[in-house]
Amino acid sequence: MKVDTQQGFADGTATAVAGSNEFPVKMDGKNVNVFYGDKQAIFDVNLEIRERQVTALIGPSGCGKSTYLRCLNRMNDTIESCRVTGLITMDGEDIYDPSIDVVELRARVGMVFQKPNPFPKSIFENVSYGPRIHGLARSKADLEALVEQSLRGAGLWDEVKDRLQEPGTGLSGGQQQRLCIARAIAVSPEVILMDEPCSALDPIATAIVEELIDELRQNYTIAIVTHSMQQAARVSQRTAMFHLGELVEVDDTETMFTNPSEKRTQDYITGRFG
Amino acid sequence: MSATTIIAIVLVIGAVGYLAGAARARMVVGGETAKLHSRPGYYGSFILIWATLPALLLLVAWSSFAPVLIDNQVRDTIPESVRAEQSATQQDLSINIVEAIAEGLRLLDERELQQATAGFVLLRPLLADKGVALAGNGEDWMIASAQQLNALRDTNIIWKSIAVIGLSIVGFTAGLLQIRAQLRARNRVEGVIHAGLVLASTVAILTTVGIVLSMISETGRFFSSVPPQEFFFGTVWDPRFANAEDPDAAGQFGLIPLLAGTLYIAFVAMLVAVPIGLFAAIYMAEYASSRFRSIAKPLLEVLAGIPTIVYGFFALVTVGPFLRDLSGQIAGIATGEVSSFISATSVLTAGLVMGIMLVPFVSSLSDDIISAVPRSMRDGSLGLGATRSETVKRVILPAALPGVVGALLMTASRAIGETMIVVMAAGVAARLSINPFEPMTTVTVKIVSQLTGDLEFTSPQTLVAFALGLTLFFITLALNVYALYIVRKYREQYE
Numbered sequence: 001m002k003v004d005t006q007q008g009f010a011d012g013t014a015t016a017v018a019g020s021n022e023f024p025v026k027m028d029g030k031n032v033n034v035f036y037g038d039k040q041a042i043f044d045v046n047l048e049i050r051e052r053q054v055t056a057l058i059g060p061s062g063c064g065k066s067t068y069l070r071c072l073n074r075m076n077d078t079i080e081s082c083r084v085t086g087l088i089t090m091d092g093e094d095i096y097d098p099s100i101d102v103v104e105l106r107a108r109v110g111m112v113f114q115k116p117n118p119f120p121k122s123i124f125e126n127v128s129y130g131p132r133i134h135g136l137a138r139s140k141a142d143l144e145a146l147v148e149q150s151l152r153g154a155g156l157w158d159e160v161k162d163r164l165q166e167p168g169t170g171l172s173g174g175q176q177q178r179l180c181i182a183r184a185i186a187v188s189p190e191v192i193l194m195d196e197p198c199s200a201l202d203p204i205a206t207a208i209v210e211e212l213i214d215e216l217r218q219n220y221t222i223a224i225v226t227h228s229m230q231q232a233a234r235v236s237q238r239t240a241m242f243h244l245g246e247l248v249e250v251d252d253t254e255t256m257f258t259n260p261s262e263k264r265t266q267d268y269i270t271g272r273f274g
Numbered sequence: 275m276s277a278t279t280i281i282a283i284v285l286v287i288g289a290v291g292y293l294a295g296a297a298r299a300r301m302v303v304g305g306e307t308a309k310l311h312s313r314p315g316y317y318g319s320f321i322l323i324w325a326t327l328p329a330l331l332l333l334v335a336w337s338s339f340a341p342v343l344i345d346n347q348v349r350d351t352i353p354e355s356v357r358a359e360q361s362a363t364q365q366d367l368s369i370n371i372v373e374a375i376a377e378g379l380r381l382l383d384e385r386e387l388q389q390a391t392a393g394f395v396l397l398r399p400l401l402a403d404k405g406v407a408l409a410g411n412g413e414d415w416m417i418a419s420a421q422q423l424n425a426l427r428d429t430n431i432i433w434k435s436i437a438v439i440g441l442s443i444v445g446f447t448a449g450l451l452q453i454r455a456q457l458r459a460r461n462r463v464e465g466v467i468h469a470g471l472v473l474a475s476t477v478a479i480l481t482t483v484g485i486v487l488s489m490i491s492e493t494g495r496f497f498s499s500v501p502p503q504e505f506f507f508g509t510v511w512d513p514r515f516a517n518a519e520d521p522d523a524a525g526q527f528g529l530i531p532l533l534a535g536t537l538y539i540a541f542v543a544m545l546v547a548v549p550i551g552l553f554a555a556i557y558m559a560e561y562a563s564s565r566f567r568s569i570a571k572p573l574l575e576v577l578a579g580i581p582t583i584v585y586g587f588f589a590l591v592t593v594g595p596f597l598r599d600l601s602g603q604i605a606g607i608a609t610g611e612v613s614s615f616i617s618a619t620s621v622l623t624a625g626l627v628m629g630i631m632l633v634p635f636v637s638s639l640s641d642d643i644i645s646a647v648p649r650s651m652r653d654g655s656l657g658l659g660a661t662r663s664e665t666v667k668r669v670i671l672p673a674a675l676p677g678v679v680g681a682l683l684m685t686a687s688r689a690i691g692e693t694m695i696v697v698m699a700a701g702v703a704a705r706l707s708i709n710p711f712e713p714m715t716t717v718t719v720k721i722v723s724q725l726t727g728d729l730e731f732t733s734p735q736t737l738v739a740f741a742l743g744l745t746l747f748f749i750t751l752a753l754n755v756y757a758l759y760i761v762r763k764y765r766e767q768y769e
Binding site for chain 1: 563564648650651652653654655656657658659660661664668669672673
């Protein structure tokens with residue numbers, strides 16, 4: 001894995017020009033603070049997500065990594081008491097700007113949740129849900145092609161092609177999670193956010209999903225929250241370490257796991273706390 | 275000693291038993307309560323149960339059987355001559371007088387008693403002074419019977435007190451003797467409590483069964499005089515009471531017009547309640563801020579607490595006349611001739627007001643069901659870039675639909691069984707009509723009207739009320755069972 005690790009992550013240039021072997025910045029957060037009512041969950045976080053890379057967010061429970069992830073597609077808007085300050089940009093555009101349509105943003109920044117949450121509809125309808133509401137398919141044949149393509153993309157096609165009309169809730173946990181990934185990629189997002197996508201899965205299903213994440217990196221920008229150090233090491237190219245709502249350190253994954261610059265990071269990844 | 279005093283004494287014995295049981299339990303292990311099988315309190319409760327439960331059961335049994343025995347003995351004192359000439363009903367009346375005299379005699383002092391026993395004629399004014407009014411047709415033998423009744427009652431109370439309190443003490447002692455460290459007091463006590471819980475839940479079920487059975491026997495009597503097919507398929511409701519001009523008038527008991535009215539009014543009510551209630555529920559569950567919700571939801575549910583007779587007044591005094599006047603105005607504008615085409619009591623009035631009454635049922639039940647759709651469904655949809663309304667229409671409502679349908683069916687069964695609003699607002703004319711502006715009537719209204727007044731429960735005119743009630747019961751029961759079935763099916767989806 002050849003990744004330049006020397007890029008300062010808080011240098012103030014949202015659209016830093018990529019070096020020859022450097023991935024351009026896709027999403028960038030500057031001085032992000034998040035409050036739930038009076039309680040502050042995130043303190044001055046500066047973190048960028050780079051294009052066509054997997055960025056892992058690690059840290060002990062309650063450290064704000066999921067909260068940060070949910071800021072990136074404004075899912076926090078659905079929580080009444082939640083308030084976000086600071087600047088978050090996507091391709092240089094402020095995503096909290098009033099001129100931005102949050103619906104359009106979420107179509108560009110998809111999300112996969114901790115627990116597989118297929119809709120109580122058929123497999124086909126689960127995948128075609130997004131394309132339908134965004135009008136992505138012109139004809140029924142188009143839609144069917146799109147569903148097949150998405151299911152193939154999520155590595156689920158061969159398992160479900162004969163039972164597309166059966167309910168999505170009838171699949172196994174790992175299949176359900178891949179269905180949710182297929183559902184997310186069906187709307188062709190640019191970024192996919194994954195909030196502990198494997199925490200409800202068994203090791204075999206986890207391995208399959210991890211492999212899938214690695215493949216998805218070719219076409220999508222991915223940010224993943226995980227509790228598993230090994231998973232972060234396996235699937236990500238960059239890792240950000242959160243603790244108590246602060247960003248402790250962000251670096252190339254290899255560096256992070258072999259030679260972290262912060263003692264807290266070292267303690268956490270070696271299992272001394274967390 | 276009255277029953278209340280006996281119960282009080284038994285409870286005191288029980289309370290002492292509780293303390294004694296706990297103390298004895300501590301004593302048998304020399305204060306080391308850890309050696310006991312159960313906590314000391316359970317040994318206390320164990321004695322409490324032994325001291326009170328058998329005694330109170332005996333009291334209940336004694337109190338229900340003793341009066342029957344006493345009554346039989348008093349009947350034996352009726353002189354042969356009287357018994358020969360009186361019917362059973364007349365004898366019942368005589369016994370009633372004897373009981374009244376017995377009550378009265380207790381109020382008299384020694385000297386008055388001397389006078390009173392001389393004869394009924396003297397007794398009557400004496401008792402009237404004490405506030406006990408007697409029927410005029412008393413006879414002298416009744417005084418002796420009354421005295422015997424009093425004597426029997428006194429003996430009964432003495433023996434009852436001895437037996438119950440005795441049993442309580444025996445239970446107390448027997449329980450105390452059983453206490454040792456290995457006694458599984460907790461299991462025994464919990465067994466009794468368990469039985470109590472089972473009993474409590476059975477009472478509700480048995481009551482329902484009892485209600486149905488009592489209606490079935492009366493309904494059977496009705497069907498013995500009116501054939502079922504005439505009742506269920508008859509289209510004319512005209513239960514004429516027999517009168518002098520037409521002594522053979524049997525009347526016609528056709529259920530169809532009543533059922534049609536019931537369903538029609540319920541339909542209009544649902545037409546009002548379902549959209550308002552459902553939209554209110556969607557707003558409450560999906561859009562309202564938690565502050566608005568915390569204020570509006572209880573306010574909406576206040577509507578459910580208003581007695582239906584108040585809605586009836588509202589329909590009768592406000593809505594009905596308003597609709598009538600409004601229709602007059604509309605007719606005036608349209609044709610130049612002011613004539614109301616909506617009657618003050620009409621299907622529309624009743625349906626409208628009943629619909630308002632049902633709004634909180636629909637909204638509250640649907641709100642709960644919509645809120646029960648997991649948050650992850652909302653997040654999944656919103657995360658794909660769906661709008662709030664797309665999420666509600668395409669994910670939340672389809673997921674909640676079976677539950678909502680169940681809620682609506684339960685609401686419908688309320689609408690069908692509703693009585694007071696229709697009694698006051700729908701009219702009493704049993705007609706088959708599709709015009710909602712005219713009065714119709716419902717099953718419940720006819721039950722009320724057939725049973726109002728001074729009636730004997732022997733003619734089909736009154737017995738039909740039971741057949742109507744039973745029919746209504748089965749309709750609402752079927753709706754409720756179906757609703758429960760649907761709701762249960764829906765629950766399984768997220769498990």
